[in-house]
Amino acid sequence: MKKYKHLFFDLDETLWDYKANAVDTLIELFEKFELGTKGDLTSDDFVAEFFRTNGELWGKFDKRQIEKDQIRRERFPLIFERLGVDAHEIVDSMQKCFIHESPKKPKLIDYAAEILQALLKHYNMHIITNGFEEIQATKLKYSGLDIYFQEVITSERAHAQKPDPEIFLFALKTVNAKASESVMIGDNLVTDIQGARNVGMEQIFFNPCKITHDLDVTHEINHLFELSGILLNV
Ligand SMILES: [Mg+2]
The missing domain is CATH 3.40.50.1000 (HAD superfamily/HAD-like)
Structure with a gap:
């Protein structure tokens, strides 16, 4: 039985x-926001730093140290700060784009x-x-x-x-x-x-x-x- x-x-x-769909979205964002023109940043650096920072923030969320909204607010500013790239003028629209596009990825x-x-x-x-x-x-x-x-x-x-x-x-x-x-x-x-x-x-x-x-x-x-x-x- x-x-x-x-x-x-x-x-x-x-x-x-999640990972494959996030990578596909991040590569699209890298191109859309022309991040390649900002210093010598590569899409690989950008993707790797996203996962490091995002993983850290989700870990804090699981331990109830931060709210989910904070992950959304803080991840892109933190990623660019860690990469040493000045992108303050695009972080908000980048976050919006990521939230909008990544859930539509089908992998x-x-x-x-x-x-x-x-x-x-x-x-x-x-x-x-x-x-x-x-x-x-x-x-x-x-x-x-x-x-x-x-x-x-x-x-x-x-x-x-x-x-x-x-x-x-x-x-x-x-x-x-x-x-x-x-x-x-x-x-x-x-x-x-x-x-x-x-x-x-x-x-x-x-x-x-x-x-x-x-x-x-x-x-x-x-x-x-x-x-x-x-x-x-x-
Ligand atoms: Mg899971």
């Missing part, structure tokens, strides 16, 4: 390829669409994501992921962000599911895995970079293809 009735997926970096994590298609007839599937309603909806629509999910629970909608138990409880209540018949699938050990564990939900840790850890997870996979072995009994 099937163990789960409801599958809850994280979105960014579990299904939607998915390898095998995401295939596995969702295969799981669709066996499970009720939903998203639990720390993000804004409008942005996450744009990502789902433009990437074609929207067709697979019944409910999309964002932190904005739940008024709580993973790993806060509130967002998981809100999701379970919204779809009328029990924790015992649900599983959370995500790439973040703290927000997705520990968060789900805290409300008694089993977890599948998607660990493509094979990071080492000592958390006791229900299942661990390095590629989305492996979900078929766990969820489709093949």
Whole structure:
């Protein structure tokens, strides 16, 4: 007998390829704003500094040290400060462009669409994501992921962000599911895995970079293809 009735997926970096989509957007911004004319800045430097700074700010957000709005406000000024480039006159429009364009990029994590298609007839599937309603909806629509999910629970909608138990409880209540018949699938050990564990939900840790850890997870996979072995009994 099937163990789960409801599958809850994280979105960014579990299904939607945040990194690849951000790189494509940043390269477009580099050209649009003619950053190549500012000193000897290359698009590689710009992209690398974006990920360093953005990762740092998201890390602070996950530890609740800063608000999400601060990430948006501070990342581009900080990136250019660190690159030693004077770009104060374009940072605002650059940020707006990034927010507007990157969610429309459609790249998915390898095998995401295939596995969702295969799981669709066996499970009720939903998203639990720390993000804004409008942005996450744009990502789902433009990437074609929207067709697979019944409910999309964002932190904005739940008024709580993973790993806060509130967002998981809100999701379970919204779809009328029990924790015992649900599983959370995500790439973040703290927000997705520990968060789900805290409300008694089993977890599948998607660990493509094979990071080492000592958390006791229900299942661990390095590629989305492996979900078929766990969820489709093949
Ligand atoms: Mg994620």
